[in-house]
Amino acid sequence: MTAFLQVVILGLLLGGVYALMASGLTLMFGVMRVVNLAHGAFIILGAYFAYYLFEWITLDPFISMILAIPVFFLLGVGLHRLLFPRLEGSHRFGEMTVLLTFGLAFIVEGLMSFFFTGIFRTTNPPYSTEAFIWGSFFVPKGQFFACIASAVLLIGLWAFLKWTRVGSGVRATMQNRDAAQLVGVNVRGVSTFSFGIGMAVAGAAGALISFLFPFFPFRHWQWIAILLSLIVVGGMGSIKGAVVAALVLSVLSSIVTTELSPIWAPLTFFLALFITLIIRPQGLFGKTRRI
Amino acid sequence: MTDLKDARPDTAETASRSNRTRWMVLLAVLALALTLPLARFLGTYNYILQVGIVVFMWIALTSSWNILGGYTGYISLGHNVFFGVGAYVSGILLVYNDLSPFVTAPLAGLVALLLGVLAGLITFRTKGPAFIVATIALLLVVFILMDNWEFIGASNGLSLPLPPFPVEWVKVPFYYAMLLTAILSVMLGHRVAHSKMGLALRAIAEDETKAEVAGINTRLFKLMAFALSAFFPGVAGAIWGYSLAYLRPTAFFLISVAAQMVLMAIIGGRGTVAGPVVGAVFLVALNEFSITYFGASEINLTITGVVMVLALLFFPLGLVGTLRENGRLPVWLDWD
Numbered sequence: 001m002t003a004f005l006q007v008v009i010l011g012l013l014l015g016g017v018y019a020l021m022a023s024g025l026t027l028m029f030g031v032m033r034v035v036n037l038a039h040g041a042f043i044i045l046g047a048y049f050a051y052y053l054f055e056w057i058t059l060d061p062f063i064s065m066i067l068a069i070p071v072f073f074l075l076g077v078g079l080h081r082l083l084f085p086r087l088e089g090s091h092r093f094g095e096m097t098v099l100l101t102f103g104l105a106f107i108v109e110g111l112m113s114f115f116f117t118g119i120f121r122t123t124n125p126p127y128s129t130e131a132f133i134w135g136s137f138f139v140p141k142g143q144f145f146a147c148i149a150s151a152v153l154l155i156g157l158w159a160f161l162k163w164t165r166v167g168s169g170v171r172a173t174m175q176n177r178d179a180a181q182l183v184g185v186n187v188r189g190v191s192t193f194s195f196g197i198g199m200a201v202a203g204a205a206g207a208l209i210s211f212l213f214p215f216f217p218f219r220h221w222q223w224i225a226i227l228l229s230l231i232v233v234g235g236m237g238s239i240k241g242a243v244v245a246a247l248v249l250s251v252l253s254s255i256v257t258t259e260l261s262p263i264w265a266p267l268t269f270f271l272a273l274f275i276t277l278i279i280r281p282q283g284l285f286g287k288t289r290r291i
Numbered sequence: 292m293t294d295l296k297d298a299r300p301d302t303a304e305t306a307s308r309s310n311r312t313r314w315m316v317l318l319a320v321l322a323l324a325l326t327l328p329l330a331r332f333l334g335t336y337n338y339i340l341q342v343g344i345v346v347f348m349w350i351a352l353t354s355s356w357n358i359l360g361g362y363t364g365y366i367s368l369g370h371n372v373f374f375g376v377g378a379y380v381s382g383i384l385l386v387y388n389d390l391s392p393f394v395t396a397p398l399a400g401l402v403a404l405l406l407g408v409l410a411g412l413i414t415f416r417t418k419g420p421a422f423i424v425a426t427i428a429l430l431l432v433v434f435i436l437m438d439n440w441e442f443i444g445a446s447n448g449l450s451l452p453l454p455p456f457p458v459e460w461v462k463v464p465f466y467y468a469m470l471l472t473a474i475l476s477v478m479l480g481h482r483v484a485h486s487k488m489g490l491a492l493r494a495i496a497e498d499e500t501k502a503e504v505a506g507i508n509t510r511l512f513k514l515m516a517f518a519l520s521a522f523f524p525g526v527a528g529a530i531w532g533y534s535l536a537y538l539r540p541t542a543f544f545l546i547s548v549a550a551q552m553v554l555m556a557i558i559g560g561r562g563t564v565a566g567p568v569v570g571a572v573f574l575v576a577l578n579e580f581s582i583t584y585f586g587a588s589e590i591n592l593t594i595t596g597v598v599m600v601l602a603l604l605f606f607p608l609g610l611v612g613t614l615r616e617n618g619r620l621p622v623w624l625d626w627d
Contacts, residue, residue: 035420086604094419095366096603099553102368103599106550110593221546225431228424236421263439270428277416277425 002136007258015250016147022230022242024201030174030237031194037101040224041108046206047215054123061207068203076199080192112217120214128211146208229273235286309622316623328463340462346575347473351527353555353567354476358520361562364496366423368549369430373403375543377525378532396529403525404518411517434544448539465534476523481564554599560609564626569610
């Protein structure tokens with residue numbers, strides 16, 4: 001039982017970080033109907049951001065995380081302004097944006113491979129190799145701090161959406177784009193802003209990833225596939241769904257890791273996706289669209 | 292997407308004349324393709340044939356992708372699954388049963404087709420972006436399985452016996468086999484586009500709900516589209532795998548392979564019959580150029596991405612689609 005609980009604890013700690021990454025992605029989808037296939041690539045970019053700051057001036061990845069938020073927010077706003085206005089009003093906006101961000105993912109991956117090479121990297125702050133021993137449980141410090149940081153950011157995001165004026169605009173747009181526009185929400189502005197927020201979350205999560213997992217540019221495909229599975233399982237556009245799916249599946253995958261092998265851990269997410277599609281295609285908290 | 296009505300008001304006479312021009316150009320291209328192996332007597336022969344094999348392979352892959360991604364409007368970013376599975380089916384039959392992939396290629400296609408049906412049954416539970424997500428997940432599942440399955444060599448790969456042809460002619464059988472595959476898959480694309488099924492698929496692409504209300508069995512047609520679009524990638528995979536003489540998961544199951552298919556279809560013109568052919572020729576040429584001048588593969592990846600983004604933003608109909616829109620599509624490229 002202790003061993004099992006230990007696995008659950010490790011799964012939940014990582015699940016917090018997964019939840020952070022997935023919430024940015026699902027926010028983008030909820031507000032703009034954009035599935036951002038480049039999200040994983042920007043997470044890896046965030047990891048390199050933290051890696052190089054750590055290598056050059058031994059800046060703690062948690063400070064890099066805070067720095068990454070404004071940097072990636074501005075990057076996101078710029079990219080959104082540059083790329084998406086041309087597609088608005090397109091007959092097939094949804095699939096066009098998927099393809100566009102697919103292309104963007106290759107650009108980012110290619111540039112990262114060119115400038116940072118394909119070597120495995122990790123940042124090594126002291127806490128990444130230490131652990132708390134609580135009773136009979138073992139809690140790695142790095143994962144613990146990363147989970148706390150993710151939780152703080154997620155609560156911040158939630159509070160922002162709940163209690164600020166812009167946040168209400170974002171939520172209104174998520175519920176019904178046309179109606180939001182009708183009652184005076186600047187939908188385009190909200191979209192740009194949400195893209196920036198999604199990117200900021202990606203950058204911050206990347207800084208956390210930098211000491212949790214070894215990374216290299218190509219790795220982003222595995223991340224994006226896992227994150228996309230999470231948001232489909234949770235119901236696309238539902239932040240609550242993404243968080244629940246992240247926690248549950250992360251625990252399941254850490255059980256698979258210990259019981260079978262780490263090789264099969266990613267399969268947990270994909271099989272959960274397929275099972276969800278078969279049983280409940282709209283996802284845990286997704287809305288069924290009626291005609 | 293393809294307009295159902297023709298933009299040019301053709302009289303019967305001009306139609307038959309343009310028909311004749313079209314066939315003459317196509318026959319000339321075919322004659323050139325068929326006699327290309329004679330270049331052996333001119334030098335640089337292996338390079339030319341290899342480029343030919345690559346072009347035909349991409350034509351087969353992209354034309355097949357186009358049935359699902361172009362006509363039906365369901366974008367698969369995991370379509371190289373069928374390419375890779377085809378390669379492995381024929382590779383295993385060669386290694387363990389000593390059957391030539393040239394013989395087992397149709398069987399590889401059939402296995403890919405069945406896998407396509409299975410994939411369709413799962414992925415068609417959803418549509419739009421979630422469908423795309425499901426196809427990516429499918430690709431990664433198959434990749435992880437292939438990368439860890441000892442029977443087929445796992446990540447070390449599977450070495451195939453060398454083809455039993457005299458070394459100076461070794462590329463010729465692959466060349467003709469791939470040429471045949473390419474021609475058949477373009478013909479399949481044409482056949483589908485002009486059938487009742489093609490009409491149904493385009494109706495689904497326009498508005499699935501309306502299509503369903505109009506009495507089209509959307510589920511059945513979508514499954515058929517997925518199955519058909521999986522067949523020739525399997526065949527092409529069998530031939531390509533044999534020509535590599537060495538199968539490893541990273542040669543087939545990387546998402547960048549699917550990206551090339553998508554990109555070729557977009558550049559050429561998604562949902563047109565000629566588009567994938569034009570796109571494949573254009574992109575292979577671009578790749579050859581960029582490999583010659585930039586070498587490094589990271590740059591190629593970036594170029595792929597840049598071309599895709601620019602094409603989507605400024606050129607979403609692709610070459611064939613844009614030319615048709617402006618009424619400037621040369622007759623010999625109008626295969627719809």
